[in-house]
Amino acid sequence: MATSPRVPTVTPSAAHLASIRAPLLAWYDRNKRDLPWRRTKDPYAIWLSEVMLQQTQVSTVIPYWERFLKRFPTALALASAPLDDVLAGWKGLGYYTRARNLHRAAQDIVSRFGGTLPSTAEQLLSLPGFGRYTAGAVASIAFGEEAPLVDGNVARVLSRLFEVEGLPGDREREATLWELAGLLVKGERPGDFNQSLMEHGATTCRPENPLCLLCPVREGCVAFKKGRVAELPPAKVRAAPKKLTLALAVWAHADTLLFARRADSGLFGGLWELPAAEVDEDATVEETTLRLTAALGTGVKLESLLGTVKRQLTHRDLTLRMYRVSGPKRPTHSAAFQELRWCTPAEAATLGMSTAMQRALDTVVGTQA
DNA sequence: TAAACGTGGAG
DNA sequence: TCTCCAAGTTT
Numbered sequence: 284m285a286t287s288p289r290v291p292t293v294t295p296s297a298a299h300l301a302s303i304r305a306p307l308l309a310w311y312d313r314n315k316r317d318l319p320w321r322r323t324k325d326p327y328a329i330w331l332s333e334v335m336l337q338q339t340q341v342s343t344v345i346p347y348w349e350r351f352l353k354r355f356p357t358a359l360a361l362a363s364a365p366l367d368d369v370l371a372g373w374k375g376l377g378y379y380t381r382a383r384n385l386h387r388a389a390q391d392i393v394s395r396f397g398g399t400l401p402s403t404a405e406q407l408l409s410l411p412g413f414g415r416y417t418a419g420a421v422a423s424i425a426f427g428e429e430a431p432l433v434d435g436n437v438a439r440v441l442s443r444l445f446e447v448e449g450l451p452g453d454r455e456r457e458a459t460l461w462e463l464a465g466l467l468v469k470g471e472r473p474g475d476f477n478q479s480l481m482e483h484g485a486t487t488c489r490p491e492n493p494l495c496l497l498c499p500v501r502e503g504c505v506a507f508k509k510g511r512v513a514e515l516p517p518a519k520v521r522a523a524p525k526k527l528t529l530a531l532a533v534w535a536h537a538d539t540l541l542f543a544r545r546a547d548s549g550l551f552g553g554l555w556e557l558p559a560a561e562v563d564e565d566a567t568v569e570e571t572t573l574r575l576t577a578a579l580g581t582g583v584k585l586e587s588l589l590g591t592v593k594r595q596l597t598h599r600d601l602t603l604r605m606y607r608v609s610g611p612k613r614p615t616h617s618a619a620f621q622e623l624r625w626c627t628p629a630e631a632a633t634l635g636m637s638t639a640m641q642r643a644l645d646t647v648v649g650t651q652a
Numbered sequence: 653t654a655a656a657c658g659t660g661g662a663g
Numbered sequence: 664t665c666t667c668c669a670a671g672t673t674t
Binding site (some may be wrong): 332333335381417420435485491518 | 669
Binding site (some may be wrong): 338339340342343375376377378379380381452491522549550551552594595596597598599637638639 | 653654655656657658659660661662663
């Protein structure tokens with residue numbers, strides 16, 4: 284099948300590339316932040332940092348990274364741990380599929396690579412949770428491969444430096460950015476260079492109010508030259524969050540409450556919760572009773588509304604309604620959940636649980652006290 | 653391919 | 664309070 288040659292949007296000269304690479308690397312050596320994962324050469328620890336940093340801010344990640352590494356110090360330790368423990372270690376970080384993929388990848392690393400991470404981007408790409416970015420990051424930073432990477436920072440920096448047009452997600456734009464990143468990474472210290480690009484984007488070439496006066500590569504920046512820094516790259520269009528209302532069953536027995544583990548896929552996949560059923564925003568008590576009865580597989584009676592928790596997720600406008608419920612027969616399993624368990628709030632605190640659910644739990648436990 | 657997937661920090 | 668978003672991947 285013939286493929287038409289793609290016309291490059293930009294064709295930077297060797298001089299232009301050189302005017303960026305060396306100054307940026309030198310700037311990085313002088314200005315890089317002292318981050319804990321920059322003090323290690325352990326590929327596993329570096330991989331962990333890259334996964335945690337996906338869509339997550341540095342300051343949030345630091346304590347998680349240190350705690351997780353103590354609990355699961357090697358790929359082998361992680362592979363051997365129960366998924367439940369891994370999710371508990373990820374508790375509160377969000378995007379929980381990352382934790383499940385991390386766990387699966389560790390098991391692949393043990394079974395396919397003898398417990399040691401493979402060293403090339405191409406091999407890493409075959410592991411769960413490794414996309415193009417993470418493969419390039421681990422290959423270059425941990426193993427010194429001249430593998431490019433493009434994250435949000437790099438996309439912004441390169442868009443400005445080379446005046447790359449197009450909206451985030453545009454195919455041709457993405458191809459151009461990866462091509463530029465691939466040209467720039469060739470040379471000494473590819474891992475440090477990749478990090479310099481990201482560090483520059485995070486601290487200087489920021490989305491809003493970039494510090495162009497402090498920029499080490501201002502001379503080579505087409506957007507700066509043309510006064511287009513503020514308009515490149517264009518902001519991404521974001522879909523309005525959809526409403527999701529969940530009725531939560533607060534079923535008390537002795538000093539325990541009923542908890543359920545969600546299905547592995549979808550929102551809060553694999554996490555524990557007060558048993559939840561989706562309801563209409565304006566659902567009646569009868570409708571809510573039916574939904575919770577169906578979810579638990581046994582008849583329940585709604586005693587009272589104990590409270591409501593609202594959370595804003597990126598794509599969801601989440602409302603949690605906590606209902607005290609009772610019933611003639613206490614369930615121990617249900618088709619709607621992977622597992623049911625009666626445990627005390629203290630025991631529940633050690634389970635993998637979303638922050639949203641933790642808030643709901645704190646609310647009802649406070650209500651009962 | 654567009655949509656789904658969490659959270660807390662910053663302005 | 665509210666909007667935007669931060670070192671992306673998966674389906």
